[in-house]
C-alpha cells in the first residue's frame with residue numbers, strides 16, 4: 001500500500017505555517033508536512049518542539065489559546081480548512097484527540113463514546129454498529145462500559161478518547177501524545193490498536209509523539225520538529241536507522257546505548273544544524 005512508486009492520495013497538506021501566541025511569541029517557524037491517505041504519519045520532537053501547536057493549528061483550536069496562524073496554508077483534500085470550526089472539520093472527516101486524553105469524567109465510558117457520534121446523521125442503527133466496532137478494537141472499554149470514565153485507568157481513558165473520536169467515523173485522526181504517562185506495555189497495546197485501525201478501518205493518522213522509539217516502529221513516515229521547525233523527515237525505517245536520530249532521539253550511538261541525559265550533555269553539534 002505504501003511502497004515507493006505508488007502514488008498516494010494526499011489528505012492533509014500543511015505548507016510553511018507560522019504560528020504566533022499572544023501576538024508576539026513565534027512558535028512555529030515555517031512548518032510543512034503531508035499526510036497521505038491510509039498512512040500513519042508521526043510528528044516527533046521533544047517537549048516544547050511545537051507538536052501540539054501544529055495539531056491545534058490544523059484543527060483550528062488555537063484561538064482559545066490566543067494563538068494564530070500568521071503565515072502559510074493548511075489544506076485538506078485540496079481545500080483550505082483554516083476558517084473551519086472544529087465541528088465543520090469533523091464533518092469533513094478530521095478529528096483531533098487531545099493531549100491528556102480528555103474524557104467527560106462524570107459520564108460512563110459508553111456515554112463518552114456516544115458523545116463522539118453527535119455530528120452524525122446516519123441514524124441510530126449505524127451508530128450502534130460503530131459502538132460495537134469500537135468495542136471490538138477496545139475490548140477493555142466494553143468491560144468498563146458502565147464505569148464512570150473518571151474512575152478508569154489512564155490507559156482506559158486514552159482508549160476512551162480514541163474510541164470517542166472513532167464514533168464520528170473519521171477519515172483522519174490527529175492523535176496527540178497517546179503514550180504520555182502510560183506504562184510501556186499499555187503504550188504497545190494502544191499503538192497496536194492504532195495500527196489495526198489504520199490497516200483494517202483505513203483510518204489515516206497524524207500522530208504527535210515524544211516517544212520516538214515506539215512511534216517510529218508503528219508509523220510509515222516521520223517528521224522531526226525542533227524549536228518550531230522540521231529538521232528532518234523521511235520514511236520511518238530510514239529515520240530509525242539514521243545515526244543522528246539514533247543518537248539524539250533514540251538514546252543510542254555507535255558506542256552502544258546512551259541515556260537521554262548523556263546525549264543531552266554530549267555537545268557534538270547535530271549534523272542538521274551545521
Ligand SMILES: Nc1ncnc2c1ncn2[C@@H]1O[C@H](COP(=O)(O)OP(=O)(O)O)[C@@H](O)[C@H]1O
Pocket residue numbers: 021022025027045046047048049050051052053054065066067
Ligand atoms: N498558549 C500558549 N501561549 C504561549 N506559548 C505557548 C502556548 N502554548 C504553547 N506555547 C509554547 O509553544 C512552544 C511549543 O509548545 P507545544 O506546541 O505545546 O510543544 P509540544 O507539543 O511539542 O511539547 C513551547 O515553547 C510552549 O511553551
Ligand SMILES: [Mg+2]
Pocket residue numbers: 051052053099176177
Ligand atoms: Mg504537546
